[in-house]
Amino acid sequence: MVVESKIISLLYTSYERAGLHLQFNVIFYQEGFWFSSVYDTVAEQWDTDHCDYKVEVVLEECFKYTYTLV
Numbered sequence: 001m002v003v004e005s006k007i008i009s010l011l012y013t014s015y016e017r018a019g020l021h022l023q024f025n026v027i028f029y030q031e032g033f034w035f036s037s038v039y040d041t042v043a044e045q046w047d048t049d050h051c052d053y054k055v056e057v058v059l060e061e062c063f064k065y066t067y068t069l070v
Contacts, residue, residue, distance in 0.1 A: 005023055005024070005025065005066045005067075005068075006023065006059055006060070006063075006066065007021055007022070007023050007041060007060045007063040007066065008021070008022055008023075008024070008057055008058060008059055008060060009021050009022075009056075009057075009058050009060050010022065010054045010055065010056060010057045010058070011054070011055050011056040012053055012054055013053045013054075013055060014050070014052075014053040020040065020042065021040070021041040021042060021060065021063070022038040022039065022040055022041070022049075023038060023039040023041065023066055023067055024036050024037070024038050025037040025038065025039065025046075025069050027051065033050060033051075033052075034050070034051035034052065035048055035049065035050060035051060036048070036049050036051050037049075037069070039067045039069075041063070041067075046069055
């Protein structure tokens with residue numbers, strides 16, 4: 001489990017370069033790959049996501065609210 005649930009911005013470079021704002025809930029390893037359970041603040045939904053192809057990761061202090069997975 002991630003200790004502090006803060007929003008980060010990053011650049012995802014797998015297919016097309018896309019800027020994302022994510023809140024990580026859990027990071028885990030499965031069958032040779034790292035995955036994460038994240039809340040996408042733009043799409044407003046939880047998702048499970050590959051951890052590779054993420055660059056320019058920055059902690060965002062401007063987001064006041066975080067989300068919980070119920």
